[in-house]
Amino acid sequence: WAQLGLKDDWTGEVVAEATWDDLDPQALEAARQRYTEFCTRGEPDARRHDAIRAEVASLSDETLLNKARITKQGRITRSALLLLGKDEAAHLLAPVDAKISWIRRDASNTTSTSHPFGIPFLLATDRVFGRIRNETMDHMPDGTLFPTPVQQYDAWVVREALHNCVAHQDYLLGGKINVVEHP
Numbered sequence: 001w002a003q004l005g006l007k008d009d010w011t012g013e014v015v016a017e018a019t020w021d022d023l024d025p026q027a028l029e030a031a032r033q034r035y036t037e038f039c040t041r042g043e044p045d046a047r048r049h050d051a052i053r054a055e056v057a058s059l060s061d062e063t064l065l066n067k068a069r070i071t072k073q074g075r076i077t078r079s080a081l082l083l084l085g086k087d088e089a090a091h092l093l094a095p096v097d098a099k100i101s102w103i104r105r106d107a108s109n110t111t112s113t114s115h116p117f118g119i120p121f122l123l124a125t126d127r128v129f130g131r132i133r134n135e136t137m138d139h140m141p142d143g144t145l146f147p148t149p150v151q152q153y154d155a156w157v158v159r160e161a162l163h164n165c166v167a168h169q170d171y172l173l174g175g176k177i178n179v180v181e182h183p
Contacts, residue, residue, distance in 0.1 A: 010172055011079040015092050018076035020061070022089035027120035028061055031084060034122075035068055082166070087118035099176040100124050100165075102131045107183050125162040128179055132158060 036056045040049045056064070065071040070080045081093055090098045100121065103114040115131060117124040134155070138147035165177045 011082065012072070012077055014072055014075040014077055015081060018081060018085075018089065018092050020076070022076065022081065022086055022092065023061075023084045024086045024120045024123070027084040027122050030122055031068065031070070032056060032059075032061075032064055035064060078171075082119055082171075083122045085119045087120075090119055093119075093171070095174060096171045097174065097176045098171075100128055100162075100179065101176055102128050102179045102181070104131075104133075104181045105183075109182075121166045125159060125166065128162060129155070129158055132179070132181055134158070 036053055039052050039056060043049055043052065059067070062071065062074045065080060065084075066074060070083060071077055078093060081089060082098060085092070085098075090096075098119045098121075100117045101114060102117065104112050106112045117127050132153070135152045136149045137152055139150045140147050162179070165179075169175075169177055
């Protein structure tokens with residue numbers, strides 16, 4: 001990295017003290033499901049879908065995470081801990097504060113409620129998304145007299161923003177990810 005004039009990949013470094021027991025089973029299952037969805041995306045052949053699903057289901061956790069480049073030769077990286085680690089394993093990332101804080105503010109900009117979410121971030125982003133008010137509004141499409149109910153925010157866009165926060169956070173700065181919701 002340094003020879004190319006690039007910063008070191010902090011998240012890609014192996015955490016020597018980390019073990020497979022430091023990973024959350026629910027997060028591992030979610031990673032397997034999302035990896036399957038990724039591998040089958042754009043595949044029109046249903047038989048091929050079934051074959052891919054069967055192949056991914058047969059992979060060990062180690063092989064799956066190696067293929068997804070989240071671990072390195074079966075060793076746990078900081079990225080693996082951030083995305084899939086148990087909250088009690090967060091100390092392995094010290095001095096990083098591996099948290100996403102969801103904060104709701106009222107009209108006078110006073111915090112009305114908040115909630116911290118720890119690792120695994122693969123699951124935490126969905127939990128944060130579940131806290132964000134996404135009210136249903138009536139939309140009147142052209143050519144119709146009947147309104148169509150639509151969500152205020154597109155779920156994909158909000159999740160993409162949350163995932164970008166996780167992916168592009170400079171964890172070495174010591175901050176955490178703050179999601180602040182205003183009226």
